[in-house]
Amino acid sequence: MKKLVIVVLTLAILVIGMATAADPVNATTETQGIATTTGVVVMGTMSNSESVVMTASTMDLRDNPPLGALGLIDVDLEPGESPNNNWGVEDHLLIDGWAWLSLPERQAVMSYTESVLADNGYSEFNEMQSMDTGNKVANQKNFASTEQFDFVAFSDAMGRATTSESLLLDLVSQGSDASERFICPFATGDQGFIPPYCNVYEMGSSFTGTQVSEVTQAGTNFIAKSADVPTQASYSIGLSGTGSAAAWINTHVMEGRTAGYYYDEDDGWSWISFWNYDMNTGDPWLGVPAGGGWMQGVDLVYKEKTTASGVIEAFSKSMAIQDAVRRL
Numbered sequence: 001m002k003k004l005v006i007v008v009l010t011l012a013i014l015v016i017g018m019a020t021a022a023d024p025v026n027a028t029t030e031t032q033g034i035a036t037t038t039g040v041v042v043m044g045t046m047s048n049s050e051s052v053v054m055t056a057s058t059m060d061l062r063d064n065p066p067l068g069a070l071g072l073i074d075v076d077l078e079p080g081e082s083p084n085n086n087w088g089v090e091d092h093l094l095i096d097g098w099a100w101l102s103l104p105e106r107q108a109v110m111s112y113t114e115s116v117l118a119d120n121g122y123s124e125f126n127e128m129q130s131m132d133t134g135n136k137v138a139n140q141k142n143f144a145s146t147e148q149f150d151f152v153a154f155s156d157a158m159g160r161a162t163t164s165e166s167l168l169l170d171l172v173s174q175g176s177d178a179s180e181r182f183i184c185p186f187a188t189g190d191q192g193f194i195p196p197y198c199n200v201y202e203m204g205s206s207f208t209g210t211q212v213s214e215v216t217q218a219g220t221n222f223i224a225k226s227a228d229v230p231t232q233a234s235y236s237i238g239l240s241g242t243g244s245a246a247a248w249i250n251t252h253v254m255e256g257r258t259a260g261y262y263y264d265e266d267d268g269w270s271w272i273s274f275w276n277y278d279m280n281t282g283d284p285w286l287g288v289p290a291g292g293g294w295m296q297g298v299d300l301v302y303k304e305k306t307t308a309s310g311v312i313e314a315f316s317k318s319m320a321i322q323d324a325v326r327r328l
Contacts, residue, residue: 021255022231022323023176023194024224025056025108031134040125045118048125052112052143054133056223059105067105067174086293088271102271104174108222108231110142111168116149120159121210124150135225138232138328144219151241153210161243166204167218169233171323173197175256175294181227187326194227194325195256196294202250203235203319209243230324238316247317248305255298 040046055061059068088102116125127147136142153159175196178189205216220233237247260275260282274293275282282293308315322328 021325021327022171022197022199022222023106023173023181023227023325024222024229024231025058025106026225027133027135027223031132033134034129034131036127036129038125038127040123043122045120046116046123046125047118048114048116048127050112050114050129052110052131054110054131054143055107056110056133057105057107059103061107064105064107067107067172068103086271086273104176106173106176107171109168109170110220110222111170112143112145112166112218114145114147114163114165116161116163118149118151118159118161120157121151121153121161123161124148133223135223136221136229137224138221138229141219141221141232142223143221145217147216148214150213151211160208160210161212162206162208163212163214164204164206165216165218165235165237166202167220167233167235168200168202169220169222169231169321170200171197171222171231172199175258176227178227182326183226183228184326187228189258189325191258191261193258193261195258195297197256198254199323200252201233201321201323203233203248203321205235205237205245205247205317207239207241207243207245209241209245212239212241212243214239214241227325230322230327232320232322232324234318234320236316236318238314240312240314242311244307244309245312245315246305246307247315247319249303249319251300251302251321253298253300253302253323254296257295257297259293259295261293 038048057064086102087104125148127145130144132142149163151161153161173196176194178187178192178194181194207214214237216235216237218235221229222231239245260277262273262275264271273282276293276295278295279292306317
């Protein structure tokens with residue numbers, strides 16, 4: 001008896017309104033591009049493995065955690081004060097030569113791993129991989145992978161093939177000034193700000209068995225010049241064969257809202273202080289107890305996993321995430 005398994009999943013996350021969701025990290029002045037193409041046809045044994053980890057930040061990622069620059073020299077810090085409460089810039093030095101800097105920061109971490117091991121059989125393997133650290137638009141990717149793998153075990157040699165693949169995108173921000181991050185004149189943010197967020201997405205697949213024909217695709221974009229470009233991640237797999245297959249997606253989304261805030265400017269100083277009036281936390285300089293000045297508006301956990309074992313006639317799973325202030 002034939003077994004038929006067909007699963008298709010598309011996940012697009014929009015978290016409450018236009019004012020929430022990710023603001024991509026912008027590219028550095030110098031950018032890098034890496035591309036590889038691989039083709040293997042062999043009777044016997046083959047293996048392939050890949051690993052990509054990229055961290056990008058709008059500031060200096062070497063001092064994270066915590067996010068954000070807080071340089072406050074010759075001025076006493078109030079208990080609990082942090083860049084989450086105050087954004088401030090001084091445009092000239094004080095009389096004694098000291099300066100103040102407190103700016104919000106965004107950071108993105110992208111990770112991709114893949115491995116193929118085929119032993120005692122006939123294998124065909126083809127792949128194309130590309131990595132680009134430049135600014136991208138909505139229909140382009142910073143990382144893209146396409147793989148095709150076919151394997152048939154030798155019946156008298158206990159042959160077997162094992163594959164695994166995983167894509168992860170981790171996005172975190174202290175917030176952004178919407179007026180500096182949009183090209184679209186109608187995108188105003190939440191009271192003029194893109195609130196903080198802490199979002200992580202993982203998707204991937206695995207297979208082990210004596211016969212398989214599979215195709216996988218993975219891709220993500222998270223580097224863009226403005227917040228008009230959605231941050232995206234996608235993964236798909238299609239296979240048939242004899243063995244065990246699995247595909248999954250795990251997400252945890254935490255999105256913020258802008259509560260109360262104050263803006264002030266005096267003698268070369270300018271700063272914005274945030275106040276969470278629900279929790280009564282915010283700016284100690286204004287007499288409001290210290291702590292996170294933003295509100296958390298969303299906490300979403302989504303997990304899904306599909307498995308099949310035996311003679312698999314068809315196994316298909318497609319996953320796509322769009323995390324954006326302006327979704328397509």
